[in-house]
Amino acid sequence: MEIAVLLKPVPDPAQYDKIQIDPATGILVREGLKTVINPEDKHALEAALQLKEQYGGRVALIGMAPASAVETFREGLAMGAEEAFLCSDRAFAGADSLATSRVLAAAVKKAGPFDLVLSGSTSADGGTAHVPSQVGELLGFAHLTHVIQFEIGSDGLASVRTKMENGYRESRGRLPLVLGIRRELNTPRYISLMGIMAAQGKPVHVWSLDDLGLDKGKVGLAGSPTQPGKLYQPDMKRKGEVLQGEAWEVAQRLVGIFRSTGILG
Amino acid sequence: MAEKRLAIWVVVEQNQGKLASVSIEVLGQAARLVETASALSGGVAVVLLGDQVGDLAEELSAYGVDQVYWVDDPRLKHYQNDSYSGVLQRLVEREKPDILLFGATGAGEELAPTLAARLSTGLAAHCTGLDVNADGQLVMKVPAFGGRVLGEIFCPNTRPQMASIKPGTFTVPQRRAGRGEIVREDASSLLLDTDIRLTTVDVLQSEPLGLPLEKADVVIAGGYGMGSKKNWGLLEQLAAELQGAVGCTRPALDEGWTAGEHTMIGTSGKTVRPKVYLGCGISGAAHHAAGIKDSGVIINVNRDALAPAHAYSDYCVTADAKKVVEALLEEIRRTKNEKRGR
Ligand SMILES: Cc1cc2nc3c(=O)[nH]c(=O)nc-3n(C[C@H](O)[C@H](O)[C@H](O)COP(=O)(O)OP(=O)(O)OC[C@H]3O[C@@H](n4cnc5c(N)ncnc54)[C@H](O)[C@@H]3O)c2cc1C
Ligand SMILES: Nc1ncnc2c1ncn2[C@@H]1O[C@H](COP(=O)(O)O)[C@@H](O)[C@H]1O
Numbered sequence: 328m329e330i331a332v333l334l335k336p337v338p339d340p341a342q343y344d345k346i347q348i349d350p351a352t353g354i355l356v357r358e359g360l361k362t363v364i365n366p367e368d369k370h371a372l373e374a375a376l377q378l379k380e381q382y383g384g385r386v387a388l389i390g391m392a393p394a395s396a397v398e399t400f401r402e403g404l405a406m407g408a409e410e411a412f413l414c415s416d417r418a419f420a421g422a423d424s425l426a427t428s429r430v431l432a433a434a435v436k437k438a439g440p441f442d443l444v445l446s447g448s449t450s451a452d453g454g455t456a457h458v459p460s461q462v463g464e465l466l467g468f469a470h471l472t473h474v475i476q477f478e479i480g481s482d483g484l485a486s487v488r489t490k491m492e493n494g495y496r497e498s499r500g501r502l503p504l505v506l507g508i509r510r511e512l513n514t515p516r517y518i519s520l521m522g523i524m525a526a527q528g529k530p531v532h533v534w535s536l537d538d539l540g541l542d543k544g545k546v547g548l549a550g551s552p553t554q555p556g557k558l559y560q561p562d563m564k565r566k567g568e569v570l571q572g573e574a575w576e577v578a579q580r581l582v583g584i585f586r587s588t589g590i591l592g
Numbered sequence: 593m594a595e596k597r598l599a600i601w602v603v604v605e606q607n608q609g610k611l612a613s614v615s616i617e618v619l620g621q622a623a624r625l626v627e628t629a630s631a632l633s634g635g636v637a638v639v640l641l642g643d644q645v646g647d648l649a650e651e652l653s654a655y656g657v658d659q660v661y662w663v664d665d666p667r668l669k670h671y672q673n674d675s676y677s678g679v680l681q682r683l684v685e686r687e688k689p690d691i692l693l694f695g696a697t698g699a700g701e702e703l704a705p706t707l708a709a710r711l712s713t714g715l716a717a718h719c720t721g722l723d724v725n726a727d728g729q730l731v732m733k734v735p736a737f738g739g740r741v742l743g744e745i746f747c748p749n750t751r752p753q754m755a756s757i758k759p760g761t762f763t764v765p766q767r768r769a770g771r772g773e774i775v776r777e778d779a780s781s782l783l784l785d786t787d788i789r790l791t792t793v794d795v796l797q798s799e800p801l802g803l804p805l806e807k808a809d810v811v812i813a814g815g816y817g818m819g820s821k822k823n824w825g826l827l828e829q830l831a832a833e834l835q836g837a838v839g840c841t842r843p844a845l846d847e848g849w850t851a852g853e854h855t856m857i858g859t860s861g862k863t864v865r866p867k868v869y870l871g872c873g874i875s876g877a878a879h880h881a882a883g884i885k886d887s888g889v890i891i892n893v894n895r896d897a898l899a900p901a902h903a904y905s906d907y908c909v910t911a912d913a914k915k916v917v918e919a920l921l922e923e924i925r926r927t928k929n930e931k932r933g934r
Contacts, residue, residue: 338737340737340738340879343737343738343740343877343878343879344740344877344878344900346737346740346741348741355741423714424705424715424717425708425709425712425714425715428709448701449860451737451738452736452737453736454717454718454735454736454738454859455705455715455717455718456696456701456705456717457701457704457705457708457715457717458705460673460701460702460705460706460709461705461706461708461709463706464705464706464709464710465709469674469789469790470673470702470706471673471702471790472701472702473698473701473702486793489698489702490698491607491697491698491699491795491797492612492697492698492759492797493797493798493799493800493854494795494796494797494798495795495796496670496671496698496699496792496794496795496796497792497793497794497795497796498672498790498791498792498793499790499791499793500789500790500791501789551714552708552712552713552714552747552749552750553714553715553716553745553746553747554714554745554746554747554748555743555744555745555746556731556743556744556745556746557743557744558741558742558743558744559733559741559742559743560740560741560742561739561741561742561882561885563881563885563903563904564903564904565890565904565905565906566906567902567903567905567906567907567908568906568907568908569907569908569909569910570907570908570909574911574912574915574916574918574919575919575922575923577909577911577916577919578916578919578920578922578923579923580907581870581891581907581909581916581920581923582920582923582924582927584868584889584891584907585810585834585868585924588867588868588888588889589867590809590810590834590836590867590868591834591924592931
C-alpha cells in the first residue's frame with residue numbers, strides 16, 4: 328500500500344504560554360520555541376507504519392514548511408517512513424488552510440500515486456482542522472476526519488469510525504481516501520537509535536513553487552481567500568485575591584464565596 | 593412585496609431527528625448580526641438537511657429566522673460529507689448568500705472545509721467573536737496557539753464568507769414570537785447519486801449520565817496535581833455536595849482518573865461558564881484557560897504560587913489541593929448539618 332502522511336512542523340505546544348505579542352508592533356514573538364512534529368501527525372504516521380507492516384508498500388512524508396524544518400521531517404523518517412517531500416518556497420508564506428491544501432495536494436499528486444493519505448485531524452498552532460478535508464477535495468478523493476478507528480481490507484474497502492459529540496459514526500468507502508487522524512487512534516512508537524541512524528540516509532526532496540507547477544496567485548498569503556487582521560492576546564487577568572491560612576480557614580472563606588454567589592444555600 | 597435578501601445562512605446539524613444545540617447557538621449570533629450591523633442588509637436563513645425532519649424545520653423557524661431551506665430525502669438521513677456538501681454547494685451557488693455559518697462539531701469540521709474548498713472561498717475556524725465592520729465585511733475572531741492568541745480574519749475577495757463556531761462558545765438564544773417561512777426544496781435536483789462515495793453504516797450517540805458540565809452552575813475542575821484516582825473521588829464528592837459537575841484537564845483525562853473525554857475543558861474540549869469554577873491542581877495552560885474565561889467566579893488551588901492559573905483567578909489558594917478539598921467537604925457538610933439541626 329502506498330501511503331502519504333501529511334506532516335506539519337509546529338512550535339512545541341507545551342511552550343505556548345511563552346508566546347507574546349509585542350505591544351509596540353503587534354507582531355507575534357515566539358522566539359526560542361522548539362519545532363516539533365504536530366502531535367496528531369505522529370498518530371497518523373503510526374497508523375501508516377502499521378498498514379505498511381500489514382500490507383507492504385511505502386510511507387512518504389509530505390509537508391509545507393520553511394527549509395529549516397528538514398530536521399523535523401528527519402524525525403518522521405526515523406520513526407520509519409521511507410522518504411520526505413518538503414514544499415518550501417517564499418511564495419508559500421502566510422498561507423491559509425486552502426492555500427496550504429493546494430500545495431499539499433499538488434505535492435501528493437507529484438509524489439504519488441498513493442492509495443491513502445493520512446494526516447492529523449487538527450494542527451496545534453493554527454488548528455483549523457480544515458486541511459484533511461480540503462486536501463481530499465482538491466485531490467478528488469473521498470475523505471473523513473476525526474478518525475478514531477479504521478480498518479482497510481485487502482479489497483480496498485475501508486471501515487472508518489469518526490468521532491461525533493457523545494459518540495461516533497461508522498462509514499464505509501473505497502480507497503483512495505484521505506483520513507484525518509485523532510490521537511485516540513493509537514500510541515505512536517518511540518524513535519529508536521537504529522531509526523535515527525537509518526534516517527540520515529533517507530531522501531528528503533525539497534520542492535519549490537516551480538517544481539509543483541502551481542500558480543503564484545493561488546498559494547501563500549496572496550492566494551489565500553482569508554486574510555489576517557489584528558492580533559490580540561486575550562486579557563484574562565482577574566483580581567487574584569490571595570486566600571491565606573490553614574486549610575480549614577480557606578474552606579470557610581470559600582464557603583462564604585459559594586454562599587454569596589448563590590450556589591450554596 | 594420585494595423578496596427579502598437572505599444575507600446570512602446557518603447550516604444546522606441534526607442527528608437522528610435531534611437538533612445539535614450548537615446550531616441554535618449559531619442562530620443566535622446570526623440574528624444578532626442582522627439586527628445590529630447597519631452595513632449588512634438582509635435576513636437570516638437556515639439550511640436543514642435530513643430525512644423526515646419537517647418538525648425540526650418548524651422548530652428552527654422560531655429563532656429570528658426569515659426562511660428555512662429544508663431538504664428532505666432518505667439519502668440524507670445521516671450526515672455524510674459528500675452527499676451533504678453536494679446539496680449545499682448547489683444551493684449556495686444558486687442563492688449566493690454573503691455569509692455561511694457552521695457549528696464546529698465532528699461533522700461540521702468536515703462539511704465546512706469541504707464546501708469552502710469546492711467554492712474556493714475563505715473559512716475561519718472556531719470563531720469566538722463575529723462582527724460586521726463599516727464596509728459590511730465579516731470580522732471573524734479566531735484563536736491560535738491553543739487560545740494564547742486571538743486574531744481577526746477577513747474574507748475580502750470571495751463569497752460566501754464562511755465561519756465555524758465551536759459548541760458552547762455562545763449561549764442559546766430565546767425563542768421568538770413569529771416564525772420564518774419554510775421552503776421545502778426539491779432534493780432530486782440538489783442531490784445526485786454520483787455524489788455519494790461514502791456510506792454511513794452506523795451512528796451511535798448516547799448522552800453521558802449526570803449533569804452535563806456545560807449546564808452546571810458549579811464546576812469543580814481537577815488537573816494532574818490531584819495526583820491519583822483516589823483523590824479524584826474527593827472532587828466528585830464535592831461536586832455532589834454543591835450539585836455541580838466535575839471537569840478535567842487533558843493530563844488528568846490521560847491518567848484515567850476522570851469520567852471521560854466529555855468532561856475535558858479547553859480548546860479541544862468543552863467551554864464552560866458556570867457561576868463558580870474551582871480549579872484544583874491545574875497549572876492553567878492556555879489550552880485549558882480558553883475554556884473557562886467566561887466563568888463567573890474563578891478560584892484556583894495550586895501549591896505553586898507562580899502557577900499561571902493564579903493570574904486569571906478571582907481567588908487564589910496556594911496550598912495542597914487534596915487538603916483544601918477535604919477541608920471544604922468537611923465545612924460544607926458541617927454547615928449543612930447545622931442548618932438541619934436548627
Ligand atoms: C493540541 C493540544 C490541545 C490541548 N487541549 C487541551 C484542552 O482542551 N484542555 C486541557 O486541559 N489541556 C489541553 N492540552 C494540554 C495542555 O497544554 C496542558 O498540558 C494541560 O492543560 C495541563 O494540565 P494540568 O494543569 O492538569 O497539568 P500540569 O500542567 O502538569 O499542572 C499540574 C499543576 O498541579 C500543581 N500541583 C501539583 N501537585 C499539587 C498539589 N498536591 N496540590 C495543588 N497543586 C498541585 C502543579 O503546581 C501544576 O501547576 C492540549 C495540548 C495540546 C498539545
Ligand atoms: N503545512 C502543512 N504541512 C503538512 N501537513 C499539514 C500542513 N498543514 C496542515 N497539515 C496537516 O493537516 C492536519 C490538520 O491541520 P489544520 O487544518 O492546520 O488543523 C495536520 O495535522 C497535518 O497533518
